[in-house]
Amino acid sequence: MIYLDNAAGSHPKPTVVANAMYRAMTELGASPGRGRHALARHTASLVEQVRGQLARLIHAPDAEQVVFTAGATMSLNMAVFGWLFPRGGHVLSTSMEHNAMIRPLRSLEQQGRIRLELLQADRWGYVDAAELLHHIRPDTSLVAISHGSNVNGAVQPLEEIAAICSRMGIPLLVDASQSLGLLPIDVQKLDIAMLAMAGHKALYGPAGVGALYVRPGMELLPLLSGGTGGQSELPAMPEEYPQHLEAGSLNVCGIAGLGAALDFLEAADPGKIYQHCMKLCAMLADQAAVLPGVKIHWGRKDRPRLPVLAMEIYGFSPEEAAEALDALGVCVRAGYQCAPLAHESLGSLEQDGLIRFSPSRFTGSEDIRLCVLALDKIIREKDGSR
Ligand SMILES: Cc1ncc(COP(=O)(O)O)c(C=O)c1O
The missing domain is CATH 3.90.1150.10 (Aspartate Aminotransferase, domain 1)
Incomplete structure (x- = not known):
C-alpha cells in the first residue's frame, strides 16, 4: 500500500508512539492530578512533560498556556467560541479555512453575534497581508487564519499578518494543523494570541489529541465546564491555565503517544x-x-x-x-x-x-x-x- x-x-506512526501508548495503557491508568497516590502523580508528570514539549516546539512563554484538547477541531471551537461569544464584533478570516474554523465562525455569525468577513485567496491559494490591513475595522475582534492549506499547501504570509495584528492590537488565531511539525512557529515572536494544533498529522501523534495555545492575559470563556482535578470547591472553572480550559479526564494514552511522537520529531x-x-x-x-x-x-x-x-x-x-x-x-x-x-x-x-x-x-x-x-x-x- x-x-x-x-x-x-x-500513517504509519513511529513505533515509539505505539509503544508509549501501550505503556500508558498498561502502566499509567490513573487520572492525572486527581489523586494523592503515586500512580496519579506519575501520570500527571507524564502529562506535564508532554505539555512542556509542545510549549518548546511553539516557543510558548509558559507551558501552562498549552491546553490539551481532542484535536484541532476542538481547539478551534474553544478559541472561536471562547473569545468571540462574549465579545462579538467584526472577524476577519480567509477563503482557505478548514470547516473546523469556518463552521464555528459561521455559527456565531448566524446567531448574530459576529460580522464575518472572508478575505478571498488568489487562484494559488494565497491571501494578501496588505489587503487584510484594508479590511480591519475599529471593532475587529479577531483575525483567524490557517497557516498552511490542507488543500494545495499554500502557506500564508504569517509573519506579515501577525505583524499587522500585533501593531493594531487585534488577537490572531492561527490554525497550525497542517504546518506544525514541518515549519517553525514562534508564538512569542509573532505575538500569536491563540494557536490550534493537531496531534495526528505532521506531529506524528495519534488521532484524538491536540492542543490550544492561549497567550497569557487572553480572557477566554471555557467551552466546556467540569472537573479539573483541583479547586473542586469553586462554583466555576478555575481562572488558572491550563485548568481554565481543561475540563474532564484527559486522554492520557493519546498524550503519551504525542510525547513520544514529539521526541521522534525532534530527533528526525x-x-x-x-x-x-x-x-x-x-x-x-x-x-x-x-x-x-x-x-x-x-x-x-x-x-x-x-x-x-x-x-x-x-x-x-x-x-x-x-x-x-x-x-x-x-x-x-x-x-x-x-x-x-x-x-x-x-x-x-x-x-x-x-x-x-x-x-x-x-x-x-x-x-x-x-x-x-x-x-x-x-x-x-x-x-x-x-
Ligand atoms: C487545516 C486543518 N484544520 C483543522 C483540522 C481538524 O483537525 P482535527 O482532525 O485534529 O480535529 C484539519 C484536519 O483535517 C485541518 O487540515
Whole structure:
C-alpha cells in the first residue's frame, strides 16, 4: 500500500508512539492530578512533560498556556467560541479555512453575534497581508487564519499578518494543523494570541489529541465546564491555565503517544522532514504534469508551500480517480478536503474538488514512482475505454 493521505492523518506512526501508548495503557491508568497516590502523580508528570514539549516546539512563554484538547477541531471551537461569544464584533478570516474554523465562525455569525468577513485567496491559494490591513475595522475582534492549506499547501504570509495584528492590537488565531511539525512557529515572536494544533498529522501523534495555545492575559470563556482535578470547591472553572480550559479526564494514552511522537520529531529534525517531503512532492509534480490531462495545484513555486499537492485529471471526477488509485493500492484524498471555499478560490469547486497527495517522513521516492505509474495506468485505461 502506498499511503499518500498524511495531511488527513499521518500513517504509519513511529513505533515509539505505539509503544508509549501501550505503556500508558498498561502502566499509567490513573487520572492525572486527581489523586494523592503515586500512580496519579506519575501520570500527571507524564502529562506535564508532554505539555512542556509542545510549549518548546511553539516557543510558548509558559507551558501552562498549552491546553490539551481532542484535536484541532476542538481547539478551534474553544478559541472561536471562547473569545468571540462574549465579545462579538467584526472577524476577519480567509477563503482557505478548514470547516473546523469556518463552521464555528459561521455559527456565531448566524446567531448574530459576529460580522464575518472572508478575505478571498488568489487562484494559488494565497491571501494578501496588505489587503487584510484594508479590511480591519475599529471593532475587529479577531483575525483567524490557517497557516498552511490542507488543500494545495499554500502557506500564508504569517509573519506579515501577525505583524499587522500585533501593531493594531487585534488577537490572531492561527490554525497550525497542517504546518506544525514541518515549519517553525514562534508564538512569542509573532505575538500569536491563540494557536490550534493537531496531534495526528505532521506531529506524528495519534488521532484524538491536540492542543490550544492561549497567550497569557487572553480572557477566554471555557467551552466546556467540569472537573479539573483541583479547586473542586469553586462554583466555576478555575481562572488558572491550563485548568481554565481543561475540563474532564484527559486522554492520557493519546498524550503519551504525542510525547513520544514529539521526541521522534525532534530527533528526525522537522526541517529535514520538510525538505524530504517537498522533494517527493516536486518529483510527483514533475512526473505527473506530463501525463495527459493532469493539472497540478500546489501553491506557487515562488511562494512558501507545504508538501500537500492537489491534482485534477481531465475526464475523472476526484472520487472516481481516488477509487481507481485505491484499486491499485494508492491511498489519496478526494473531494473538498473539508475546505469548500478554498476550492472556490482555486477554481475547483465546480468539478467537485481535487485529488490530494501528501507524503510523510515514511514515504520514499519509490512510492512516488509507483504512484505516477498508477496515475499513468488509470489515465491510459480511461482513454482506451473512450
Ligand atoms: C487545516 C486543518 N484544520 C483543522 C483540522 C481538524 O483537525 P482535527 O482532525 O485534529 O480535529 C484539519 C484536519 O483535517 C485541518 O487540515
